[in-house]
Amino acid sequence: MSLLSQPEAFQQALADWYAIAQRPLPWRTAPSLYKTVVSELMAQQTQIKTMLPYFDRWLKRFPDFQALADAPSEDVLKHWEGLGYYSRARNLHKLAQEYVALDPKPSIAKEWQALPGIGPYTSAAISSIAQNFPAAVVDGNVVRILARLTNDARAFKNNGEAVKAFTPTADAVLNTKTPGDHNQAMMELGATVCQKGNPLCTVCPVVQFCASAAQGTTEGIPNIQRKAIVQVQIDRLWIVHDGKLLLHRIADDARQLAGQYELPATTHFATKPKLGKALATKSRGITNKRIKETIYPLKPSSLSSQPSELHWIALDQLDRITLSGPHRRWTKELLKAHSAAS
DNA sequence: AACGCGGGGAT
């Protein structure tokens, strides 16, 4: 059996599997265009499992395009807090405002792509899933599946190059009768069976079409180069006084974490504060950085000056502001220890 | 074409 000579047989095997194996996701049980749009924006570079609680909260607070369009932006950002890639939230907000004013509404992939936050992948996903438009999605899952099905061991410089390379194949195997289910089935297969490590070929519904399975080369495909990881060290301060915590507010026009709060770093002060024994050391990875952050306790009396971007936030008001994800978590941890100690 | 953007799940 060959993928490209018998695309209909491949499509059928995939569809039969998807009908029984698909996960019950909240945007599948009672589908709507709005749910499709929200889920696709949230799913960009984010695992489905990670976004599920965010999706539910979002739908409760912003049940439709109009409610989202009317919401204040602080509210929108607050509901995205912790999910990362915050431009997605700003784009989704703008998208809702543009969408409610649009007439006629977008109905094909190219029209969706004109809206903010919608690129080639998301336009194909929305139009195929919600509007039965025949556009093939090419995400990380689809790249992996197609590279393996065709036993393509080429080395790609980055993910974008691989996406481009497999787009013609994705178009060629698309089931144009049921493009939405076909696209979701491809991604579902990649997420649950054709995984990066330990692919479950013995239960794969399309293994008979898979050239890499026949050759035993599946696990090493696709071959995509990665960027070097950069190590970063940041010293931060834990300054509590009179029931308030000193936090740094990132500028609204910053490229990174705009408008969000974080624990102040020593670099935020004109003269580096004198540090004692560390309160905690945290390590995390983001994109191509490995960040080590050491948090030092400091008495406010030892501060020489206070830059304007630093703000005292009452401890019982912390839930009202948006902190970057890890800093929200650490703040909660340290407050717990702080109250236990006092 | 290359780069920056977050945070977390899985191994």
Add this chain to the structure above:
DNA sequence: ATCCCAGCGTT
């Protein structure tokens, strides 16, 4: 510790 995730916008 490392890879990668239902990618996009900017440079």
